[in-house]
Amino acid sequence: MNDGRLPLHRVRASDAEREATLEHLATAFVEGRLRQDEYELRVGLALRSVFVGDLEVLTDDLPARPERVPAPELPPVAEESGSRWQAPALSVSWSEWTDEWRWWAGIAVVLTTVWAVVSAMSGELVPYWPLVPLGIWAAVLLASAIWPSEGEPPPG
Structure with missing residues (x-):
């Protein structure tokens, strides 16, 4: 059953996929799921990974990462005539x-x-x-x- 897509072990990994794997490994390390030597080994392998399947192998034994939920937008602040002065938002980072x-x-x-x-x-x-x-x-x-x-x- 071939629907024209390559298996994951043959699909080239993107920088974003490598970065997501590195974040997943860092979370696992901080949670105590990986020893430092395991973490360092997996990070090195992730950075050198070429295929998506290579990245998946590095996190298969770890709990799935929860999807990031975007922060809710805050409602606009109503301006009052007697309100305190607020510093303007910076237009540069x-x-x-x-x-x-x-x-x-x-x-x-x-x-x-x-x-x-x-x-x-x-x-x-x-x-x-x-x-x-x-x-x-x-x-x-x-x-x-x-x-x-x-x-x-x-x-x-």
């Missing part, structure tokens, strides 16, 4: 935003070092010129976190 600020801090250190060397060589403190580029960059970072990248800022 938290990790992207912190990465941008790390770059800003690194450049701030470099520019401040250049300013200090110039001040030392001239024998007097020169005006702190890094404030201008760093201030503009910081303002852009804050604005990009508040307003979406496309279109105009929301009306105030």
